[in-house]
Amino acid sequence: TSQPNESPIQLVARLAKEKAQAIINQNTDTHNSIIITSDQVACLSDQILGKPLTHDKAVHQLSLFSGQKVEFITSLHLTDTSNGHTFSSISHYCVYFRTLSEAEIIRYIELEQPLNCAGSFKCEGLGVALFEKMEGDDPNGLIGLPLISLCKGLRELGVNPLSV
Structure with missing residues:
Protein backbone atom coordinates (compact mmCIF):
# COMPACT_ATOMS: atom_id res chain seq x y z
CA THR A 1 0.00 0.00 0.00
CA SER A 2 1.36 3.39 -0.92
CA ASN A 27 14.68 -16.18 10.17
CA THR A 28 17.51 -16.81 12.57
CA ASP A 29 19.61 -18.65 10.00
CA THR A 30 20.21 -15.78 7.57
CA HIS A 31 23.80 -15.14 8.72
CA ASN A 32 26.26 -15.03 5.83
CA SER A 33 23.43 -14.84 3.31
CA ILE A 34 22.46 -12.47 0.56
CA ILE A 35 18.77 -11.69 0.75
CA ILE A 36 17.26 -10.82 -2.65
CA THR A 37 13.90 -9.06 -2.77
CA SER A 38 11.96 -7.08 -5.33
CA ASP A 39 8.68 -5.31 -5.81
CA GLN A 40 6.88 -4.06 -8.90
CA VAL A 41 4.04 -1.79 -9.93
CA ALA A 42 2.41 -1.06 -13.25
CA CYS A 43 1.79 2.61 -14.06
CA LEU A 44 -0.60 4.03 -16.60
CA SER A 45 -0.27 7.81 -16.84
CA ASP A 46 1.08 8.06 -13.27
CA GLN A 47 -1.74 5.89 -11.91
CA ILE A 48 -0.38 2.93 -9.93
CA LEU A 49 -2.07 -0.34 -10.76
CA GLY A 50 -1.32 -3.37 -8.62
CA LYS A 51 -2.37 -6.99 -8.89
CA PRO A 52 -6.01 -7.25 -9.92
CA LEU A 53 -6.87 -10.23 -7.64
CA THR A 54 -10.34 -10.57 -9.23
CA HIS A 55 -11.57 -11.36 -12.72
CA ASP A 56 -13.51 -8.09 -12.97
CA LYS A 57 -10.50 -5.98 -11.96
CA ALA A 58 -8.30 -7.83 -14.47
CA VAL A 59 -10.83 -7.08 -17.24
CA HIS A 60 -10.88 -3.44 -16.15
CA GLN A 61 -7.06 -3.15 -16.11
CA LEU A 62 -6.59 -4.71 -19.53
CA SER A 63 -9.40 -2.54 -20.91
CA LEU A 64 -7.54 0.53 -19.63
CA PHE A 65 -4.29 -0.75 -21.18
CA SER A 66 -5.80 -1.31 -24.63
CA GLY A 67 -3.87 0.84 -27.12
CA GLN A 68 -1.78 2.39 -24.33
CA LYS A 69 1.81 2.44 -23.06
CA VAL A 70 2.18 0.95 -19.57
CA GLU A 71 5.36 1.39 -17.53
CA PHE A 72 6.49 -1.31 -15.12
CA ILE A 73 8.72 -0.11 -12.30
CA THR A 74 10.67 -2.76 -10.44
CA SER A 75 12.83 -2.29 -7.37
CA LEU A 76 15.55 -4.81 -6.61
CA HIS A 77 17.13 -4.91 -3.15
CA LEU A 78 20.02 -7.09 -2.00
CA THR A 79 21.20 -7.31 1.61
CA ASP A 80 24.43 -9.05 2.61
CA THR A 81 23.68 -10.24 6.14
CA SER A 82 27.36 -10.92 6.90
CA ASN A 83 28.27 -7.23 6.83
CA GLY A 84 25.03 -5.25 6.37
CA HIS A 85 25.98 -3.96 2.92
CA THR A 86 23.11 -3.40 0.52
CA PHE A 87 22.49 -2.83 -3.16
CA SER A 88 19.33 -1.29 -4.59
CA SER A 89 18.25 -0.52 -8.13
CA ILE A 90 15.17 0.58 -10.02
CA SER A 91 14.32 -0.82 -13.45
CA HIS A 92 11.82 0.60 -15.92
CA TYR A 93 10.22 -1.43 -18.68
CA CYS A 94 7.49 -0.27 -21.04
CA VAL A 95 4.84 -2.35 -22.73
CA TYR A 96 2.81 -0.96 -25.60
CA PHE A 97 -0.53 -2.74 -25.77
CA ARG A 98 -2.29 -3.21 -29.06
CA THR A 99 -5.97 -2.31 -29.24
CA LEU A 100 -7.81 -5.18 -27.55
CA SER A 101 -11.40 -6.29 -27.95
CA GLU A 102 -13.46 -7.17 -24.89
CA ALA A 103 -13.69 -10.76 -26.16
CA GLU A 104 -9.88 -11.00 -26.41
CA ILE A 105 -9.46 -9.64 -22.90
CA ILE A 106 -11.99 -12.05 -21.40
CA ARG A 107 -10.57 -15.04 -23.29
CA TYR A 108 -7.01 -14.16 -22.27
CA ILE A 109 -7.98 -13.94 -18.59
CA GLU A 110 -9.83 -17.27 -18.82
CA LEU A 111 -6.77 -18.94 -20.34
CA GLU A 112 -4.04 -17.59 -18.07
CA GLN A 113 -5.78 -16.44 -14.88
CA PRO A 114 -3.30 -13.55 -14.34
CA LEU A 115 -5.03 -12.35 -11.16
CA ASN A 116 -1.83 -12.23 -9.08
CA CYS A 117 0.21 -10.44 -11.72
CA ALA A 118 0.89 -6.72 -11.82
CA GLY A 119 -0.78 -5.52 -15.00
CA SER A 120 -3.10 -8.53 -15.33
CA PHE A 121 -0.90 -10.47 -17.76
CA LYS A 122 1.92 -12.99 -17.91
CA CYS A 123 4.49 -11.91 -20.49
CA GLU A 124 6.16 -15.32 -20.24
CA GLY A 125 2.97 -16.88 -21.62
CA LEU A 126 0.13 -15.73 -23.85
CA GLY A 127 0.41 -12.18 -22.52
CA VAL A 128 2.75 -11.35 -25.39
CA ALA A 129 -0.25 -11.71 -27.71
CA LEU A 130 -1.61 -8.52 -26.11
CA PHE A 131 1.44 -6.41 -27.00
CA GLU A 132 2.40 -4.24 -29.92
CA LYS A 133 5.98 -3.80 -28.66
CA MET A 134 8.15 -3.70 -25.54
CA GLU A 135 11.01 -1.38 -24.51
CA GLY A 136 13.58 -1.42 -21.77
CA ASP A 137 17.08 -2.31 -20.67
CA ASP A 138 16.24 -5.64 -19.03
CA PRO A 139 13.28 -7.71 -20.23
CA ASN A 140 13.47 -9.77 -17.04
CA GLY A 141 12.38 -6.65 -15.16
CA LEU A 142 8.97 -7.13 -16.69
CA ILE A 143 8.53 -10.42 -14.81
CA GLY A 144 9.65 -8.80 -11.57
CA LEU A 145 13.33 -9.73 -11.28
CA PRO A 146 15.72 -7.66 -13.41
CA LEU A 147 18.58 -10.13 -13.87
CA ILE A 148 21.08 -7.64 -15.31
CA SER A 149 20.70 -5.51 -12.16
CA LEU A 150 20.82 -8.64 -9.99
CA CYS A 151 24.17 -9.65 -11.49
CA LYS A 152 25.51 -6.11 -11.01
CA GLY A 153 24.34 -6.09 -7.39
CA LEU A 154 25.90 -9.46 -6.66
CA ARG A 155 29.22 -8.28 -8.11
CA GLU A 156 29.06 -5.10 -6.01
CA LEU A 157 28.53 -7.28 -2.93
CA GLY A 158 31.55 -9.38 -3.87
CA VAL A 159 29.83 -12.34 -5.53
CA ASN A 160 30.60 -12.88 -9.20
CA PRO A 161 27.76 -14.94 -10.71
CA LEU A 162 30.27 -16.50 -13.12
CA SER A 163 32.49 -17.71 -10.27
CA VAL A 164 29.87 -19.53 -8.24
Whole structure:
Protein backbone atom coordinates (compact mmCIF):
# COMPACT_ATOMS: atom_id res chain seq x y z
CA THR A 1 0.00 0.00 0.00
CA SER A 2 1.36 3.39 -0.92
CA GLN A 3 1.80 6.15 1.60
CA PRO A 4 0.57 9.72 1.06
CA ASN A 5 2.60 11.55 -1.61
CA GLU A 6 4.72 8.44 -2.29
CA SER A 7 5.82 8.11 -5.91
CA PRO A 8 5.76 4.73 -7.66
CA ILE A 9 9.57 4.56 -7.42
CA GLN A 10 9.52 5.35 -3.70
CA LEU A 11 6.78 2.77 -3.17
CA VAL A 12 8.57 -0.15 -4.83
CA ALA A 13 11.90 0.77 -3.21
CA ARG A 14 10.31 0.86 0.23
CA LEU A 15 8.43 -2.40 -0.24
CA ALA A 16 11.50 -4.27 -1.51
CA LYS A 17 13.51 -3.09 1.52
CA GLU A 18 10.68 -4.01 3.89
CA LYS A 19 10.51 -7.51 2.40
CA ALA A 20 14.23 -7.99 3.02
CA GLN A 21 13.92 -6.79 6.61
CA ALA A 22 10.94 -9.09 7.20
CA ILE A 23 12.96 -12.09 5.98
CA ILE A 24 15.85 -11.17 8.25
CA ASN A 25 13.51 -10.65 11.23
CA GLN A 26 11.65 -13.94 10.70
CA ASN A 27 14.68 -16.18 10.17
CA THR A 28 17.51 -16.81 12.57
CA ASP A 29 19.61 -18.65 10.00
CA THR A 30 20.21 -15.78 7.57
CA HIS A 31 23.80 -15.14 8.72
CA ASN A 32 26.26 -15.03 5.83
CA SER A 33 23.43 -14.84 3.31
CA ILE A 34 22.46 -12.47 0.56
CA ILE A 35 18.77 -11.69 0.75
CA ILE A 36 17.26 -10.82 -2.65
CA THR A 37 13.90 -9.06 -2.77
CA SER A 38 11.96 -7.08 -5.33
CA ASP A 39 8.68 -5.31 -5.81
CA GLN A 40 6.88 -4.06 -8.90
CA VAL A 41 4.04 -1.79 -9.93
CA ALA A 42 2.41 -1.06 -13.25
CA CYS A 43 1.79 2.61 -14.06
CA LEU A 44 -0.60 4.03 -16.60
CA SER A 45 -0.27 7.81 -16.84
CA ASP A 46 1.08 8.06 -13.27
CA GLN A 47 -1.74 5.89 -11.91
CA ILE A 48 -0.38 2.93 -9.93
CA LEU A 49 -2.07 -0.34 -10.76
CA GLY A 50 -1.32 -3.37 -8.62
CA LYS A 51 -2.37 -6.99 -8.89
CA PRO A 52 -6.01 -7.25 -9.92
CA LEU A 53 -6.87 -10.23 -7.64
CA THR A 54 -10.34 -10.57 -9.23
CA HIS A 55 -11.57 -11.36 -12.72
CA ASP A 56 -13.51 -8.09 -12.97
CA LYS A 57 -10.50 -5.98 -11.96
CA ALA A 58 -8.30 -7.83 -14.47
CA VAL A 59 -10.83 -7.08 -17.24
CA HIS A 60 -10.88 -3.44 -16.15
CA GLN A 61 -7.06 -3.15 -16.11
CA LEU A 62 -6.59 -4.71 -19.53
CA SER A 63 -9.40 -2.54 -20.91
CA LEU A 64 -7.54 0.53 -19.63
CA PHE A 65 -4.29 -0.75 -21.18
CA SER A 66 -5.80 -1.31 -24.63
CA GLY A 67 -3.87 0.84 -27.12
CA GLN A 68 -1.78 2.39 -24.33
CA LYS A 69 1.81 2.44 -23.06
CA VAL A 70 2.18 0.95 -19.57
CA GLU A 71 5.36 1.39 -17.53
CA PHE A 72 6.49 -1.31 -15.12
CA ILE A 73 8.72 -0.11 -12.30
CA THR A 74 10.67 -2.76 -10.44
CA SER A 75 12.83 -2.29 -7.37
CA LEU A 76 15.55 -4.81 -6.61
CA HIS A 77 17.13 -4.91 -3.15
CA LEU A 78 20.02 -7.09 -2.00
CA THR A 79 21.20 -7.31 1.61
CA ASP A 80 24.43 -9.05 2.61
CA THR A 81 23.68 -10.24 6.14
CA SER A 82 27.36 -10.92 6.90
CA ASN A 83 28.27 -7.23 6.83
CA GLY A 84 25.03 -5.25 6.37
CA HIS A 85 25.98 -3.96 2.92
CA THR A 86 23.11 -3.40 0.52
CA PHE A 87 22.49 -2.83 -3.16
CA SER A 88 19.33 -1.29 -4.59
CA SER A 89 18.25 -0.52 -8.13
CA ILE A 90 15.17 0.58 -10.02
CA SER A 91 14.32 -0.82 -13.45
CA HIS A 92 11.82 0.60 -15.92
CA TYR A 93 10.22 -1.43 -18.68
CA CYS A 94 7.49 -0.27 -21.04
CA VAL A 95 4.84 -2.35 -22.73
CA TYR A 96 2.81 -0.96 -25.60
CA PHE A 97 -0.53 -2.74 -25.77
CA ARG A 98 -2.29 -3.21 -29.06
CA THR A 99 -5.97 -2.31 -29.24
CA LEU A 100 -7.81 -5.18 -27.55
CA SER A 101 -11.40 -6.29 -27.95
CA GLU A 102 -13.46 -7.17 -24.89
CA ALA A 103 -13.69 -10.76 -26.16
CA GLU A 104 -9.88 -11.00 -26.41
CA ILE A 105 -9.46 -9.64 -22.90
CA ILE A 106 -11.99 -12.05 -21.40
CA ARG A 107 -10.57 -15.04 -23.29
CA TYR A 108 -7.01 -14.16 -22.27
CA ILE A 109 -7.98 -13.94 -18.59
CA GLU A 110 -9.83 -17.27 -18.82
CA LEU A 111 -6.77 -18.94 -20.34
CA GLU A 112 -4.04 -17.59 -18.07
CA GLN A 113 -5.78 -16.44 -14.88
CA PRO A 114 -3.30 -13.55 -14.34
CA LEU A 115 -5.03 -12.35 -11.16
CA ASN A 116 -1.83 -12.23 -9.08
CA CYS A 117 0.21 -10.44 -11.72
CA ALA A 118 0.89 -6.72 -11.82
CA GLY A 119 -0.78 -5.52 -15.00
CA SER A 120 -3.10 -8.53 -15.33
CA PHE A 121 -0.90 -10.47 -17.76
CA LYS A 122 1.92 -12.99 -17.91
CA CYS A 123 4.49 -11.91 -20.49
CA GLU A 124 6.16 -15.32 -20.24
CA GLY A 125 2.97 -16.88 -21.62
CA LEU A 126 0.13 -15.73 -23.85
CA GLY A 127 0.41 -12.18 -22.52
CA VAL A 128 2.75 -11.35 -25.39
CA ALA A 129 -0.25 -11.71 -27.71
CA LEU A 130 -1.61 -8.52 -26.11
CA PHE A 131 1.44 -6.41 -27.00
CA GLU A 132 2.40 -4.24 -29.92
CA LYS A 133 5.98 -3.80 -28.66
CA MET A 134 8.15 -3.70 -25.54
CA GLU A 135 11.01 -1.38 -24.51
CA GLY A 136 13.58 -1.42 -21.77
CA ASP A 137 17.08 -2.31 -20.67
CA ASP A 138 16.24 -5.64 -19.03
CA PRO A 139 13.28 -7.71 -20.23
CA ASN A 140 13.47 -9.77 -17.04
CA GLY A 141 12.38 -6.65 -15.16
CA LEU A 142 8.97 -7.13 -16.69
CA ILE A 143 8.53 -10.42 -14.81
CA GLY A 144 9.65 -8.80 -11.57
CA LEU A 145 13.33 -9.73 -11.28
CA PRO A 146 15.72 -7.66 -13.41
CA LEU A 147 18.58 -10.13 -13.87
CA ILE A 148 21.08 -7.64 -15.31
CA SER A 149 20.70 -5.51 -12.16
CA LEU A 150 20.82 -8.64 -9.99
CA CYS A 151 24.17 -9.65 -11.49
CA LYS A 152 25.51 -6.11 -11.01
CA GLY A 153 24.34 -6.09 -7.39
CA LEU A 154 25.90 -9.46 -6.66
CA ARG A 155 29.22 -8.28 -8.11
CA GLU A 156 29.06 -5.10 -6.01
CA LEU A 157 28.53 -7.28 -2.93
CA GLY A 158 31.55 -9.38 -3.87
CA VAL A 159 29.83 -12.34 -5.53
CA ASN A 160 30.60 -12.88 -9.20
CA PRO A 161 27.76 -14.94 -10.71
CA LEU A 162 30.27 -16.50 -13.12
CA SER A 163 32.49 -17.71 -10.27
CA VAL A 164 29.87 -19.53 -8.24
